[in-house]
Amino acid sequence: MHITKLALHNFRNHRNSTIELDKMNIFIGRNNSGKSSILAAIEWALTGRNLWTDRAGRGAGDLVTRKEKNCQVGLELAGLGGVVRAMPPHTLTVGKSRNIQEGQAAIHHHLGADEQVVQLVLNAGSFTTMSPAEQKAFLFALCGISCTAEEIADATVQYLRGNGAAGDQAQEAAARVKALLPRGFGGDPAILEGMEKRAWEQRREAKKDLERTRAALAEMELPNLPDGLDLEDKETVEKQLAELEREKNELLKAHGARRAAQENLARCRERVNRLAAELERLNGEKSRLERETAGRDRDGLAQELDRLKSQAEQAANTAAEYDRELAALQAADRARRAVAEKLQAFDGRCPLAPELIACRMSGGEVQELINQLELENTAAAEKVDHLRAGIKKIQGQKRELQHRAGAIEKTLAELDAARTALHGLGEAIARTQRELDNTRQEASAWEETLHKSGADPEEIDRLQGRIDQGRDILRQLEVAEHGRRQARQLQQDLEVLEKELAVTERMVKALGPDGIRKTLLGDRIAGLTEKINTLLAAFTDERYQITWKEDFTPLVHRDGSALPVKLLSKSEQLRVGIALQAAIAKITGLKFLAVDEVDMLDQDNRDLLTGTLLGMLGQFDQIMLFCTVGDVIPQNPGLPGVKMFWVEGGAVSELGGGRGRPAVEGGAAHAAG
Structure with missing residues (x-):
């Protein structure tokens, strides 16, 4: 980008300034003389906004010189022609076009850059004053960084395989990472940070579930088995109990122990009543829980x-x-x-x-x-x-x-x-119902025996004692079997949750700062970093270098220490900003550099900056420097391709052999051709 001519009419304190520009242009003057207004005028003409407006260009009415009705800025761009922006009303003329949208599009097309890039090229401090999110978005857009869902998944597999994960483990984690992408994902790599947070949340939930399951398993007390028996003996006990029942029934039939039958019948009836009451209570509790949970989705x-x-x-x-x-x-x-x-x-x-x-x-x-x-x-x-x-x-x-x-x-x-309680109640009801049915059958048998005689009460009582003992043993085996079944289920849940935790930990690692972000983003930004550091070294006698933190915010290394840009001095921030600005100008192809407030640097760093830029003059289409000076007006050294201008009270004079002369007569329309 090369501006051959610039004109300001009623813009800030410039009533009628027209300037013929060269390769390098140095504007000097006292405070509030109108230097920054020149740079702001260029930015406004090209983008419709500047430091005195908001991002939408609102507030441009303050650009009009006090007591004047309108302002106008015109410039002549090499390869494009005249550009004139005026207000009020807001108008933009680019060549023969007088439509604002068409004119703005023509400027963007000619420069190959949008408003944000132009603003950064014209303002050394713009990048350093952005929020971290804005800095990151601009860097990714500048370096053309984007990624597809498949690229993210492939990078996850490669990273995890490179860190020792098995192929199936890496593929599973990659599929889970891919599932974190929102619908309509457009390739913005900034989504990776949000994905990492979601992976952390999934890991945290998996860890909580795992800890709860482990605690439940540790707190579970398995019911004791009867002495000398195991769960495999349940079938044997059932057969023995059935045989005892058969023997008892045969004995009752053979001997007809009426008295024992009466006592046992009374005992069975009492037991039936107790079991029936217990069954009713259990069913009532189950019905209550079912009513409480009914209709709850x-x-x-x-x-x-x-x-x-x-x-x-x-x-x-x-x-x-x-x-x-x-x-x-x-x-x-x-x-x-x-x-x-x-x-x-x-x-x-x-x-x-x-x-x-x-x-x-x-x-x-x-x-x-x-x-x-x-x-x-x-x-x-x-x-x-x-x-x-x-x-x-x-x-x-x-x-x-x-x-x-x-x-x-x-x-x-x-x-x-309630669901857990219902499950337990269901098993208790089934056990009680079986016991009730068996007791009723037994009572029926005793009733039948009452009609017979010749029963041996002692033998019947002995058999009944063995039957009761067998039933108690069988009940203990059933309870123990149920407890071990629950323990096996918890163990299976534990294994599933351990696998889930391992998957989420791989996801967190892959999405972390040292994971796929480094592969997908960090390597692609290396070219920009190299250009910035080359320029930064030139502007600081190789004392400063820049790197990027995990979140891609800049970190400046100075004499062995590393500091965020916001903690640097204003002079240091300016030099870092100039290096970023120059690198952006080269990468975007604008090859235009404008630096305001050069006086913020001390004399040595000012000389270093000027000398370095003179040495790089062939690498840029145009360079502009703005510096505040005191009462002594510097002399123009007369270098080829370099012009110096004195700015005072909104008037611009080119410095030659004497104090200076007006840069050019005329106004904005004249500058725009």
Whole structure:
């Protein structure tokens, strides 16, 4: 990108400045002379926004010189022709096109870059002031990083195989990782961090389930077996018991022990009544539990619980967004109040240069501006109240959602407990029913014996004692069998959960910072890093290098120590920003570099930067430097391809052999051809 001519008309403090530009252009002047306005004018002409507007270009009305009705910026782009942007009303002329959308598209097509890239190339500090998420998104877009679901799955298999996992284990983990991708996945690699969090959640749930199962297995006490018997002896005991019953019945038939029959019949009847009462109680308990659980859809409740948790998370996100908007409104309110305070102290002199400039605003105009600010503050206060009410409402909704989710979790726990209890009741009912049926049969046999005589009561009692003992042994074997069956089920559950935990741990490892992200993302960003470090070394006498943290935020290494960019000094941040800016300019093919506030550097680093850029001049289409100086105006060294300009009070003069001369006569229309 090479700008041959630039013109500013009623833009900030530039009433009519037109500048013929060269390969390298150095703008110098005192504070508030209009240097930064030149760079802002270029950015506004190319993108429709700059540091005095928001991202949508709103607020551009403040760009118009005070007391003027409109402003205009024109520039001549090599290979494209004239570009003129003006307002109000907002217009954009690119060549013969006067349609804003078509003109903006023509600029993007010619430059091969969008607004964000142009902004970064024009502002050295833009990247360092981005949020980590914005930095990451820009890096991925700049380096063309994207990935498909299949690439993610293949990278997972390769990573896990390389770390010792078996082929089937790696394939299973890769399939689970792929299942974490949302519908309509568009290839944005930033999704990998969210996938890692979801894998961590799955691992945490698997670990909790495993710990619960282990605890249940450890707490389970297996019922004792009768002495000298094992579960395999159950069939033998049943046969022996049947034989004893047969012998007893034969004896009862042969001897007709009437007295024993009467006593045993009474005992059997008492036992029948007791068992019938117990059976009724068990059935009643079972019916009660069935009524309590009837109509309760556990799967539906679980889905509702997930939905409530998701809504609660959405409510939290909305509240956070409201908080950010509230903070922005409050910051703007403070700014307006500060301006109002200064205006109320207005004494007729310019607040920016009271000793040099007399302000042309009348007292009425000042009061009108104060009234306008107060109206804006009142409107902002209403928005603040509205936002606070919204935050309070959302927080209430979040608490209600959490309360409902807690109630559902409690209901699910109650349902699980009821199901377990129902299972146990069913087995107890079956056992009691069998015992009741056997006792009734026995009572029937005793009733039949009552009609016979010649019974031997002692022999019958002895056989009945053995039968009772056998029944007790059989009951113990059945209880022991049931307990061991439950233990086997818990052991099987434990094995499944251990496998699930192993799978989720592989997923977490693969999706972690040292996993597939390093393969899919880190290696592709290496080219950009190399270019940045080459430039950074040149700008810092090879004292600085840049690397990327696990979340791809930059980390600057200086003399053996590593610091985040935000902890560097302003001078260091500027040099790092210039290196990033220059690397981006090269990668995108813009080959344009603009650096404001060069005076932030000390003289040695300023000389180093200027000398390095002069040495790299052939690598760029154009370079612009902006620097604040004191009363001594530097002389133009007369280097080929280099121009120096003096900026003062919105007027631009090219520095030659003398103090300077106006850069070019004319306005924005003249610059645009």
